[in-house]
Amino acid sequence: MARRLFSREFKVEAVRLVRERGVSVAQAARDLDLHENMLRRWVKELTSDPAQAFPGQGQLKPDHLEVERLRREVAKLKAERDLPKKGRSLLCEGSEMKFAFIVKHRNIWPVAWLCEALDVSRSGFHAWLRRGPSLRAQQDDELTPRIRASFVASARTYGARRVWHDVLAEGASCGLHKIERLMRENALRARPRRRGLPKDDGQRLANVIAPNVLDRQFTAERPNQKWIADFTYIWTAEGWLYVAAVIDLFSRRVVGWSMKAEMTAQLVMDALVMAIWRRGKPDALLHHSDQGSQYTSEQFQRLMANNGVTCSMSRSGNVWDNAAMESFFSSLKTERVCRKVYRSRNAARADIFDYIERFYNTTRRHSTIGYLSPVEFERKVGLT
Known part of the structure; x- marks a missing residue:
């Protein structure tokens, strides 16, 4: 059943029927096919604020509008504070990486805010969404499973150079810096070496x-x-x-x-x-x-x-x-x-x-x- 909508004029006349014509709330509700509680709420709202009651069309009262505006402004300020923390490393990167960041975080912040913070256009972002993956992205998608397989096979001990040689041995063609970038983006970090050296305290025969x-x-x-x-x-x-x-x-x-x-x-x-x-x-x-x-x-x-x-x-x-x-x-x-x-x-x-x-x-x-x-x-x- 569709929700019934009432204009401000209807609500005012319904309240006047109770307040000025002496009709009881129960009778007026029956005559107008309304729920009693709804009509009582209308009476209370018009009595407490005759000028701003029933703004209509989904509008808010002026004071509520101001509160909502301030709430949006605070949310935007918080986003502008938090965005640099997450996207600081992208400020010097190309549009491709910035757009990928926006896709990942658009459920947290509005796209407009993200585009403004990363200095890219909204039209450019939506055009990028409509385009297929770039040649570089396709190459990255092809290399990443090979890199991960080499890293896992080494018990997560290989750094970029050894992984690179594994990938080259499989017939792929790429540079060391690409391997470094993809390992960094996929959080594939080799365990750092320990610097402790063993000692022998046994007696020596000179x-x-x-x-x-x-x-x-x-x-x-x-x-x-x-x-x-x-x-x-x-x-x-x-x-x-x-x-x-x-x-x-x-x-x-x-x-x-x-x-x-x-x-x-x-x-x-x-x-x-x-x-x-x-x-x-x-x-x-x-x-x-x-x-x-x-x-x-x-x-x-x-x-x-x-x-x-x-x-x-x-x-x-x-x-x-x-x-x-x-x-x-x-x-x-x-x-x-x-x-x-x-x-x-x-x-x-x-x-x-x-x-x-x-x-x-x-x-x-x-x-x-x-x-x-x-x-x-x-x-x-x-x-x-």
């Missing part, structure tokens, strides 16, 4: 400390020419798990590793034995480590001598002499360990094994070897 033959030359012309080694520690609910690793500087591949609950010489010996077993008995190999008690131990030194390995050690307290190894452990902790809570040493062993053998060696792109994985790099040079 009579077997070797000079720093490597001398921070972290490149190798051929495989099995320079190996670097160190160990770190991972916290679990059962206590510390110590992880030793050996890396071939030619391809940055982890060629040997060992994990134990004790920080002993056997830990680093097992890592070196694994490397020799996997790569074959070395010829003219340089092995570089720090001066930790495990590496200066008689057992470890004997193992190297029996295999014809030349020993090199970092200077005391100088972690930069083995920076490439520190970088690997930093990546391990940033990209995997810091995201986990290990309830047992076995759980930590399984996860670190997965990181080394199924991600770092075979998949993770390394900046020093042309953003290839170590296994892929060795395959390209015909090593594997």
